[in-house]
Structures are given as C-alpha cells and as structure tokens.
Amino acid sequence: MTVEAERITRRFGDAAALDGVDLAVREGELVALLGPSGSGKTTLLRVIAGLEGTDAGRLRIAGQDMAGVPARERGIGVVFQHYALFRHMKVADNIAFGLDVRPRATRPDRAAIADRVAALLDLVQIPELAQRYPDQLSGGQRQRVALARALAIEPRLLLLDEPFGALDALVRRDVRRWVRGLQERLGITTILVTHDQEEAMEMADRVAVMERGRIVQFDAPAALLEHPATPFVAGFIGDAAQLPCRIAGGVAHFDPLPIAPLPVSLADGPGTAFLRPAELLAEPGGSAVVRLLRPQGGGELHLVVEAAGQVLDARAAPGTRLARGDACHLVPRGGRVFPGAT
Structure with a gap:
C-alpha cells in the first residue's frame, strides 16, 4: 500500500x-x-x-x-x-x-x-x-x-x-x-x-x-x-543549543561565549550554530562554570554549564575531572552551522 x-x-x-x-x-x-x-x-x-x-x-x-x-x-x-x-x-x-x-x-x-x-x-x-x-x-x-x-x-x-x-x-x-x-x-x-x-x-x-x-x-x-x-x-531534532556566531575565514567564532572556534564551509558573515550536548566538551579552566552534573553510562558526565549568562548542556571531555562550581571552557567536536542570524 x-x-x-x-x-x-x-x-x-x-x-x-x-x-x-x-x-x-x-x-x-x-x-x-x-x-x-x-x-x-x-x-x-x-x-x-x-x-x-x-x-x-x-x-x-x-x-x-x-x-x-x-x-x-x-x-x-x-x-x-x-x-x-x-x-x-x-x-x-x-x-x-x-x-x-x-x-x-x-x-x-x-x-x-x-x-x-x-x-x-x-x-x-x-x-x-x-x-x-x-x-x-x-x-x-x-x-x-x-x-x-x-x-x-x-x-x-x-x-x-x-x-x-x-x-x-x-x-x-x-x-x-x-x-x-x-x-x-x-x-x-x-x-x-x-x-x-x-x-x-x-x-x-x-x-x-x-x-x-x-x-x-x-x-x-x-x-x-x-x-x-x-x-x-x-x-527541533536532537535537543540542540542554538547559538549565534560570526563566520570568518572558514571558522565560526562564538565570542563572548567561552567556546572554541569551529571549522565550517560557509562564507564570511553572521551564522547560527546548533550544538548538541554530546558535541560540546567541557575542559578544565576558562570562564564558564559547572552548575550541575549527572553521571551517564560508560563513565560520561552530563554537565549543565553557565557561560556568559547562558546555560548550556555539555559533556565532560574524556579523562577530565570536573565538579560542581569548577571553571571550564567548551570545545565543539561537531555541530551544524547555518548562514545568517535566526
């Protein structure tokens, strides 16, 4: 049928x-x-x-x-x-x-x-x-x-x-x-x-x-x-954070958020990035702060991080130890970026 x-x-x-x-x-x-x-x-x-x-x-x-x-x-x-x-x-x-x-x-x-x-x-x-x-x-x-x-x-x-x-x-x-x-x-x-x-x-x-x-x-x-x-x-799909960014020289920059740049294949200009929790890795040091954490299967930690007044979901980078209140910065290991602001 x-x-x-x-x-x-x-x-x-x-x-x-x-x-x-x-x-x-x-x-x-x-x-x-x-x-x-x-x-x-x-x-x-x-x-x-x-x-x-x-x-x-x-x-x-x-x-x-x-x-x-x-x-x-x-x-x-x-x-x-x-x-x-x-x-x-x-x-x-x-x-x-x-x-x-x-x-x-x-x-x-x-x-x-x-x-x-x-x-x-x-x-x-x-x-x-x-x-x-x-x-x-x-x-x-x-x-x-x-x-x-x-x-x-x-x-x-x-x-x-x-x-x-x-x-x-x-x-x-x-x-x-x-x-x-x-x-x-x-x-x-x-x-x-x-x-x-x-x-x-x-x-x-x-x-x-x-x-x-x-x-x-x-x-x-x-x-x-x-x-x-x-x-x-x-x-709508996959519980992603929607973040404004600036694209320059094939890289998306997230200033003032403490998120490392993400390589993209887009022309220079404003952009909008969608990053899922598993695509944002938290590493020690930086201006973001771990507010909550929840153990996941396989030894992963799900983190709730406050960065520049915004709350984001992330994962602890492999081999790192983070606790509530620790300072951190975020490194994207993937994501989808669209040209223009939304």
Missing part, C-alpha cells in the same frame, strides 16, 4: 493548516509525521483518512485517486489518541464493530466475525480480556483493543494519531516497541502522528518533519540528526 500526496492544501479561514504538502509513503513503511502543535500533522492524517477535505492537491492510495472516495471505502484503519472505544461495549464487541456495521452484502456471518475477533485478541496478546469493558482496562490494554479494532477490517493502511499520548512514560515505551514489532510482522503501511521526537526517531523508517503546514524535511532518522535541511529541523 503506497500513499502519494501532491501539493495538498487545506485552509481554515485565513490560516493554511496545510500549505502545498508533498508526501510519498512506500509499501510496508512506517512513516512518522513529526512537528510541534499546529504544524499540520493531524490535519494531513485526517485528509489521508478521508475525515477532512482539501482545497487543492491530489491524494492517491495504492495508485487510486481518492477524490470523492468516502472514508468508509478507503480501507483504512485509524487509532486515535484516546482510543475512542465504546464504553458500553465489551472488548470483543468493540473489536467487531467495524465488521458489524458493514452493509449486509459485505458483512461476514457471526461465526466468521467471532473467529476474526478471537484471532485479533491473540494477535494483540489480550485473549483473556474479551468480556471486559473498557473502563476495566489499563491504558496499555485499551491501546491494544483500539489497535485490534482498527485491524479488524483488514485495512490496507494504518493511521496512528498520537496513540501513546495517554500512557505514562514506561508503558508508552513498551507499547510503542510492541506496536512497531507488530507492524513489521504484518507488513502493513503505517503513518504515525506524534510531537514526540524520541518516539518518531525510534519507531519510524522515515520521518516527515512539519513546520507551519509544510514538510520541511522527509528523511531517515539518522539523516535528520546528521544533515538537517533547515535551522528549524536542526533546533
């Missing part, structure tokens, strides 16, 4: 929720739509699902133009953030709902529906919960029921709209890894909406980063980290 969006535009009054979006999802791929609130990711998901119209552009699913095709005929399973389970129905009835409401001509008989529900309960590993009501389930169990209900119609495409947002951190991590494993086993094309970059980077084959109704970069997680296309992507 492939998904191809071309120049999709959706406006609400004067505001463009989607502004000429292009997206191509490969068969069997898990793609994450990642961005801050208001970036258009949920609107795009709703357009693909057929729950939202468009003002311009074309959408094709498995090569078929979706213009005029209602949501119920698209063969798409959707899991929402709060699951939308029917509280008055037992788990088995919730899962069967999409089959029960089919037109008589395409509706399986009761025995076939029961067999399908039993198989799905086994697939999502909750067969013992068939006769419970949603209020009797944990958040992680409700999420599995919602996923089973979406799979009951044997969808060609699975859409997940912030499906882990209602779970606590530990359960969320375990459930998203389980969902990714299930998606791989089924080979079903999946699009995940999230504002959680850790979630997107861990689960997705590729991530579409959205800003103000546009996809500003669509790439593999590692490529987003190593080669961000815009300052927005560089700042």
Whole structure:
C-alpha cells in the first residue's frame, strides 16, 4: 500500500493548516509525521483518512485517486489518541464493530466475525480480556483493543494519531516497541502522528518533519540528526543549543561565549550554530562554570554549564575531572552551522 500526496492544501479561514504538502509513503513503511502543535500533522492524517477535505492537491492510495472516495471505502484503519472505544461495549464487541456495521452484502456471518475477533485478541496478546469493558482496562490494554479494532477490517493502511499520548512514560515505551514489532510482522503501511521526537526517531523508517503546514524535511532518522535541511529541523531534532556566531575565514567564532572556534564551509558573515550536548566538551579552566552534573553510562558526565549568562548542556571531555562550581571552557567536536542570524 503506497500513499502519494501532491501539493495538498487545506485552509481554515485565513490560516493554511496545510500549505502545498508533498508526501510519498512506500509499501510496508512506517512513516512518522513529526512537528510541534499546529504544524499540520493531524490535519494531513485526517485528509489521508478521508475525515477532512482539501482545497487543492491530489491524494492517491495504492495508485487510486481518492477524490470523492468516502472514508468508509478507503480501507483504512485509524487509532486515535484516546482510543475512542465504546464504553458500553465489551472488548470483543468493540473489536467487531467495524465488521458489524458493514452493509449486509459485505458483512461476514457471526461465526466468521467471532473467529476474526478471537484471532485479533491473540494477535494483540489480550485473549483473556474479551468480556471486559473498557473502563476495566489499563491504558496499555485499551491501546491494544483500539489497535485490534482498527485491524479488524483488514485495512490496507494504518493511521496512528498520537496513540501513546495517554500512557505514562514506561508503558508508552513498551507499547510503542510492541506496536512497531507488530507492524513489521504484518507488513502493513503505517503513518504515525506524534510531537514526540524520541518516539518518531525510534519507531519510524522515515520521518516527515512539519513546520507551519509544510514538510520541511522527509528523511531517515539518522539523516535528520546528521544533515538537517533547515535551522528549524536542526533546533527541533536532537535537543540542540542554538547559538549565534560570526563566520570568518572558514571558522565560526562564538565570542563572548567561552567556546572554541569551529571549522565550517560557509562564507564570511553572521551564522547560527546548533550544538548538541554530546558535541560540546567541557575542559578544565576558562570562564564558564559547572552548575550541575549527572553521571551517564560508560563513565560520561552530563554537565549543565553557565557561560556568559547562558546555560548550556555539555559533556565532560574524556579523562577530565570536573565538579560542581569548577571553571571550564567548551570545545565543539561537531555541530551544524547555518548562514545568517535566526
């Protein structure tokens, strides 16, 4: 199942929720739509699902133009953030709902529906919960029921709209890894909406980063980290400090910050650097001060350093000993620098 969006535009009054979006999802791929609130990711998901119209552009699913095709005929399973389970129905009835409401001509008989529900309960590993009501389930169990209900119609495409947002951190991590494993086993094309970059980077084959109704970069997680296309992507992905700099002679200078110069391949002028904590090494001596420290795995120290009135995250340079209150200076061992001030 492939998904191809071309120049999709959706406006609400004067505001463009989607502004000429292009997206191509490969068969069997898990793609994450990642961005801050208001970036258009949920609107795009709703357009693909057929729950939202468009003002311009074309959408094709498995090569078929979706213009005029209602949501119920698209063969798409959707899991929402709060699951939308029917509280008055037992788990088995919730899962069967999409089959029960089919037109008589395409509706399986009761025995076939029961067999399908039993198989799905086994697939999502909750067969013992068939006769419970949603209020009797944990958040992680409700999420599995919602996923089973979406799979009951044997969808060609699975859409997940912030499906882990209602779970606590530990359960969320375990459930998203389980969902990714299930998606791989089924080979079903999946699009995940999230504002959680850790979630997107861990689960997705590729991530579409959205800003103000546009996809500003669509790439593999590692490529987003190593080669961000815009300052927005560089700042949004990977928890980087955004620092003004001055580029002269192929070197970025950070004065008055006590940060050593960084070689760059940019023309002279103002610039903006994005440096992640692992790319800033703190060494003894200098005008910066260690304010906090936290041991990391492998003997690394995560430091919070105050420098020229700015607070930065860094790592202790290998072989150095630093304590709270020690003076230090910072040496970048990488980073991304863009021309111009932002």
